[in-house]
Amino acid sequence: MTPGIELPPHVAAVNLGLSAFADALREQGAAVVEVDWSPPAGGDAEAVALLTRLWGRHGDRIAAANRDAVERIEGANPRALTVAPAGDVVEGLTEGTLLHAGPPIEWAQVCDPQRRALVAAALFEGWAPDREHATRLLARGEIALEPGNEHLHVGPMTGVCSPSMPVWVVEEDASGLRAYSTLNEGPGRTLWFGVGDDEAIERLRFIRDDLGPWLARLLDRRGPVDIFGLAAQGLNMGDELHMRSQATGNLLIRDLAPALAATGGEDCARFLAGNHHLFLNLTMAAAKCASLSTDGCAASSVVSLMARNGTTVGIQLAGMPGRWFTAPAAPVEDVLLREGHEPEDAALDIGDSAVIECIGLGGMALAAAPAVAAFFGGDAVSAARRTELMAQICAARSGRFTITSRDYVGTPVGIDARLVVELGITPQITTGVLHARAGTGQIGAGVAHQPLAPFRAALAALAEALEERAAVGAA
Amino acid sequence: MTPGIELPPHVAAVNLGLSAFADALREQGAAVVEVDWSPPAGGDAEAVALLTRLWGRHGDRIAAANRDAVERIEGANPRALTVAPAGDVVEGLTEGTLLHAGPPIEWAQVCDPQRRALVAAALFEGWAPDREHATRLLARGEIALEPGNEHLHVGPMTGVCSPSMPVWVVEEDASGLRAYSTLNEGPGRTLWFGVGDDEAIERLRFIRDDLGPWLARLLDRRGPVDIFGLAAQGLNMGDELHMRSQATGNLLIRDLAPALAATGGEDCARFLAGNHHLFLNLTMAAAKCASLSTDGCAASSVVSLMARNGTTVGIQLAGMPGRWFTAPAAPVEDVLLREGHEPEDAALDIGDSAVIECIGLGGMALAAAPAVAAFFGGDAVSAARRTELMAQICAARSGRFTITSRDYVGTPVGIDARLVVELGITPQITTGVLHARAGTGQIGAGVAHQPLAPFRAALAALAEALEERAAVGAA
Numbered sequence: 008m009t010p011g012i013e014l015p016p017h018v019a020a021v022n023l024g025l026s027a028f029a030d031a032l033r034e035q036g037a038a039v040v041e042v043d044w045s046p047p048a049g050g051d052a053e054a055v056a057l058l059t060r061l062w063g064r065h066g067d068r069i070a071a072a073n074r075d076a077v078e079r080i081e082g083a084n085p086r087a088l089t090v091a092p093a094g095d096v097v098e099g100l101t102e103g104t105l106l107h108a109g110p111p112i113e114w115a116q117v118c119d120p121q122r123r124a125l126v127a128a129a130l131f132e133g134w135a136p137d138r139e140h141a142t143r144l145l146a147r148g149e150i151a152l153e154p155g156n157e158h159l160h161v162g163p164m165t166g167v168c169s170p171s172m173p174v175w176v177v178e179e180d181a182s183g184l185r186a187y188s189t190l191n192e193g194p195g196r197t198l199w200f201g202v203g204d205d206e207a208i209e210r211l212r213f214i215r216d217d218l219g220p221w222l223a224r225l226l227d228r229r230g231p232v233d234i235f236g237l238a239a240q241g242l243n244m245g246d247e248l249h250m251r252s253q254a255t256g257n258l259l260i261r262d263l264a265p266a267l268a269a270t271g272g273e274d275c276a277r278f279l280a281g282n283h284h285l286f287l288n289l290t291m292a293a294a295k296c297a298s299l300s301t302d303g304c305a306a307s308s309v310v311s312l313m314a315r316n317g318t319t320v321g322i323q324l325a326g327m328p329g330r331w332f333t334a335p336a337a338p339v340e341d342v343l344l345r346e347g348h349e350p351e352d353a354a355l356d357i358g359d360s361a362v363i364e365c366i367g368l369g370g371m372a373l374a375a376a377p378a379v380a381a382f383f384g385g386d387a388v389s390a391a392r393r394t395e396l397m398a399q400i401c402a403a404r405s406g407r408f409t410i411t412s413r414d415y416v417g418t419p420v421g422i423d424a425r426l427v428v429e430l431g432i433t434p435q436i437t438t439g440v441l442h443a444r445a446g447t448g449q450i451g452a453g454v455a456h457q458p459l460a461p462f463r464a465a466l467a468a469l470a471e472a473l474e475e476r477a478a479v480g481a482a
Numbered sequence: 483m484t485p486g487i488e489l490p491p492h493v494a495a496v497n498l499g500l501s502a503f504a505d506a507l508r509e510q511g512a513a514v515v516e517v518d519w520s521p522p523a524g525g526d527a528e529a530v531a532l533l534t535r536l537w538g539r540h541g542d543r544i545a546a547a548n549r550d551a552v553e554r555i556e557g558a559n560p561r562a563l564t565v566a567p568a569g570d571v572v573e574g575l576t577e578g579t580l581l582h583a584g585p586p587i588e589w590a591q592v593c594d595p596q597r598r599a600l601v602a603a604a605l606f607e608g609w610a611p612d613r614e615h616a617t618r619l620l621a622r623g624e625i626a627l628e629p630g631n632e633h634l635h636v637g638p639m640t641g642v643c644s645p646s647m648p649v650w651v652v653e654e655d656a657s658g659l660r661a662y663s664t665l666n667e668g669p670g671r672t673l674w675f676g677v678g679d680d681e682a683i684e685r686l687r688f689i690r691d692d693l694g695p696w697l698a699r700l701l702d703r704r705g706p707v708d709i710f711g712l713a714a715q716g717l718n719m720g721d722e723l724h725m726r727s728q729a730t731g732n733l734l735i736r737d738l739a740p741a742l743a744a745t746g747g748e749d750c751a752r753f754l755a756g757n758h759h760l761f762l763n764l765t766m767a768a769a770k771c772a773s774l775s776t777d778g779c780a781a782s783s784v785v786s787l788m789a790r791n792g793t794t795v796g797i798q799l800a801g802m803p804g805r806w807f808t809a810p811a812a813p814v815e816d817v818l819l820r821e822g823h824e825p826e827d828a829a830l831d832i833g834d835s836a837v838i839e840c841i842g843l844g845g846m847a848l849a850a851a852p853a854v855a856a857f858f859g860g861d862a863v864s865a866a867r868r869t870e871l872m873a874q875i876c877a878a879r880s881g882r883f884t885i886t887s888r889d890y891v892g893t894p895v896g897i898d899a900r901l902v903v904e905l906g907i908t909p910q911i912t913t914g915v916l917h918a919r920a921g922t923g924q925i926g927a928g929v930a931h932q933p934l935a936p937f938r939a940a941l942a943a944l945a946e947a948l949e950e951r952a953a954v955g956a957a
Contacts, residue, residue: 244719257732268751276743
């Protein structure tokens with residue numbers, strides 16, 4: 008018998024939370040109903056006090072701002088207009104500047120795969136004759152590092168962008184807000200996977216000289232591409248639009264087929280058709296457009312940005328655009344590694360692609376993509392469960408992204424940092440895994456659960472900002 | 483109290499079959515467990531005797547032959563080699579002959595939509611100056627009618643094929659068996675939908691002069707297309723490959739993209755990309771190849787062919803290739819009609835496309851395509867239920883066609899006519915609905931449940947054949 012709990016002969020109990028109590032009752036033959044409950048914010052008094060302010064006296068304002076933010080995300084209609092050299096369209100991406108994924112970072116802290124990509128980009132631009140020289144320029148700050156997100160650019164994995172790289176130019180139809188993303192480099196030895204060898208640079212030249220101008224001609228002939236329109240269809244073809252967007256990529260190729268026949272370019276077409284991640288960067292730029300549209304929802308606790316650089320993760324709230332809240336990057340969990348690799352070979356979570364989760368796709372939409380769940384050893388039910396888990400931390404359900412195989416349920420949209428902290432459930436991001444040291448590129452894939460600290464710090468700052476604004480208003 | 487059943491005070495019952503008995507028990511307050519059971523073949527003594535022979539003394543031979551038939555279907559690897567004018571490749575399709583969907587039929591019995599398509603085909607071939615003249619030639623037998631299936635051709639809906647129409651040439655890789663199907667004419671005013679006006683004929687000219695030769699050039703450049711390989715992928719992108727094969731069509735377009743860029747032909751590319759049913763005829767020709775491969779499974783009760791001409795439906799068994807068993811064509815049920823149409827406007831079930839159901843796709847695979855189920859007002863669960871219902875009448879589960887969202891369950895394959903008759907469950911075919919009189923084309927879609935009679939007649943013939951062969955063997 009467990010000491011301390013003695014029971015009368017006939018007892019039935021309802022146990023909330025810790026199951027040790029239920030176990031003790033069961034040992035004595037009592038019937039127990041267990042309720043899966045834990046105290047808000049794990050019972051942390053400071054966090055509870057913070058949440059009390061945010062749900063209490065600021066509750067109405069935040070709720071209204073969050074509704075507004077979700078409406079803006081849901082109402083955004085980003086379209087791919089053209090493809091152009093990044094240096095021509097991305098403001099501030101001048102000679103001697105490189106963009107990278109994730110929050111701001113010093114060269115000394117940059118992780119190995121991102122470092123390799125940055126060095127390769129410097130060589131590709133002709134800023135250094137060799138890797139040693141390029142490394143010196145980067146270390147001395149003679150090549151400047153800027154987070155892509157601060158220049159309306161988002162890049163997957165290492166997320167490196169240099170002025171000569173072509174980017175998708177995506178524009179939100181009503182507001183004219185623009186965002187950019189590199190052309191996906193495809194599988195194999197490529198910068199986005201942290202490979203910076205000559206082969207990777209050679210591919211960049213093909214992308215710069217052939218693929219970019221060719222895609223610009225295709226889009227010119229076809230007209231703007233409704234990115235979320237295609238994504239909504241692809242979501243019902245087994246894509247969650249982050250780890251998997253093959254069906255959506257095929258929809259794009261179908262849309263481009265007439266222009267393709269008119270334009271020619273067999274090599275470019277072969278590259279396009281052979282790249283399963285063709286659509287990823289389009290989804291990212293479109294998601295960036297949609298999340299940018301939440302700027303001005305001043306009291307919103309909706310997460311407008313999550314980005315990782317393989318060293319740190321940074322988030323931003325719609326209510327405080329431009330203000331980073333960071334923590335060390337998470338390891339990727341539920342990971343499936345290619346043969347010959349060990350867990351210690353895995354780099355930490357990296358990439359700007361988590362902007363996809365901010366608008367109701369990717370990890371939010373796993374229910375739509377059982378093949379992605381299966382990749383992690385899960386079945387269709389577990390895929391659906393992951394989506395429902397995410398619904399617990401989201402402000403709404405998407406009206407635009409619905410899952411037919413789940414009877415048209417909308418994907419969760421609008422991550423509410425208050426719910427994240429209260430429930431202790433952080434957004435899950437379906438993502439690739441890079442080699443941590445060897446420069447050999449992608450070695451697996453998994454799910455990255457983001458750390459809680461930045462969400463909590465962001466909430467504290469939001470509460471402070473709301474109270475300051477109230478004080479100013481009252482003065 | 484129901485007369486005739488009086489109960490002791492405390493009784494619990496298990497009721498098999500007719501629920502009237504259970505109701506009577508319940509009225510008296512007794513606990514009843516109902517088992518959903520009905521007697522084999524609805525209790526028909528003659529059918530039960532037939533089934534007893536087929537499961538009993540012929541059971542082992544049939545089981546072995548059915549295993550063989552399923553293995554052949556599952557092992558078939560049909561590939562699209564080229565596109566060529568039907569008259570050049572389809573044996574017996576000479577000047578003055580037209581092919582049609584379904585079993586053999588006399589002109590007087592031909593339904594209105596198929597009649598319109600045949601008349602239009604005669605005009606298209608230049609065999610008659612006008613529709614009246616063409617109709618006379620058809621009525622007098624001066625234009626001969628032949629079932630496509632007897633010439634290795636399968637066509638959807640009206641299924642009309644004339645010598646100048648280009649067809650997909652599909653070959654089973656190992657055996658060299660070939661089958662053919664017209665190029666899908668797309669939506670709108672077209673022969674396959676029973677529209678025979680000048681616009682429909684104009685489109686045929688485009689298909690003959692432009693699309694056909696263009697596709698031949700594409701395939702020549704690309705090389706053979708593995709049809710079932712693409713279908714297996716499409717099945718995990720929301721297609722069941724009969725009513726819906728959009729995702730699979732997109733996979734084909736992606737595969738053809740390099741050839742498309744090399745070949746040019748913007749108009750043809752636009753037509754291809756705009757036709758959601760692009761892949762349907764390829765699936766049909768491939769399915770015909772696979773089901774042809776069951777020829778020689780002499781004792782097999784597996785259904786190798788189901789085809790309808792809008793007047794009659796005919797089936798064939800793998801054990802007796804070439805021998806039709808027919809019945810009046812069924813009405814299409816669970817039908818969704820376009821606005822302005824009444825049930826009496828609907829033509830009867832038509833088309834050779836049910837060969838798709840013979841190899842484990844279409845109605846067998848509805849679980850993979852909740853959007854198709856939703857079209858009929860059903861949800862994902864009802865889609866899965868339809869597939870499980872079909873599993874009851876099939877000899878096996880496909881190893882090649884599996885459904886990720888249902889945890890990789892194989893689709894039912896190898897319809898066993900014995901199970902159809904025993905359970906009174908006939909194959910369901912997802913299909914379009916044509917106007918019965920007005921020549922206005924497709925007016926809706928639904929599910930066609932095939933009549934039971936041909937399956938029963940086929941079984942009787944199979945039993946007879948087996949016994950004759952045994953007698954000959956013994957003599």
